[in-house]
Amino acid sequence: MKESSQSPSFGQGLELANIVNKAIASAVKKNNVSSDKIQKVVGKPGQIFDYFDKLFAQDKPEKSNAILSLLSIPETLVLEALDGKATIANAKSTFKSYLDSNFKNWKLDNKGKATEKTSVQVYEMAKDATFSQMFNSLSGDLDSLCLTQNQIISFYEKHPSYLRQDGCTTFFLFKENEAYFVANVLVFSDGLYVRVNHFGLAHVWYAEHAHRLVVPQLNLEA
Secondary structure (H helix, E strand, O other): OOOOOOOOOHHHHHHHHHHHHHHHHHHHHHHOOOHHHHHHHHOOHHHHHHHHHHHHHOOOOOOOOOOEEEOOOOOOEEEOOEOOOOOHHHOOOOOOOEEOOHHHHOOOOOOOOOEOOEEEEEEEEOOOEOHHHHHHOOOOOHHHHOOOHHHHHHHHHHOHHHOOOOOOEEEEEEEEOOEEEEEEEEEEOOEEEEEEEEOOOOOOEOHHHOOEEEEEOOOOOO
């Protein structure tokens, strides 16, 4: 039977144990750690297993996102600092083709928070998915994927060429009243069209249309 390459040899195990002991001793000395704190770490071996999982995973090839594909863009897309006062419900001059009345009916016409200068990324769908599947494939922290309504409007003003054309959709996740919503923006000859959906909508969007998502730039190495 072929020996598994997943387990270190006896010599490697001794060498690794020696390195771990030295690392612990160094950390204890530098941080003046008490014996009680050391015991807490010893009593939670799962944390140590997680650390080594992450340590060795660094050498693994990065897995591609099967649902979304990051659009290759030769520039950094930046949204300027904004006061957050602009709302989609009141942006009739921007969304000339159609503006969904549910932005008002669902009480989503609230002034948002001020935001600093923000870099954003654009993804295209590569696999059929619901909103939840799309956005959660990027991060389980949905707040990190949200833009304010003011930023959504600003994206059109600053980077209109990166909105999906040909009557297909660009999705923006935003949060209002402690709930998540998705603004669906389409480009038509007579101007922009926008409608709003609940994030939990079960509808499956088809990848063949190459719908896009715009989110704040993600730090995938964090």
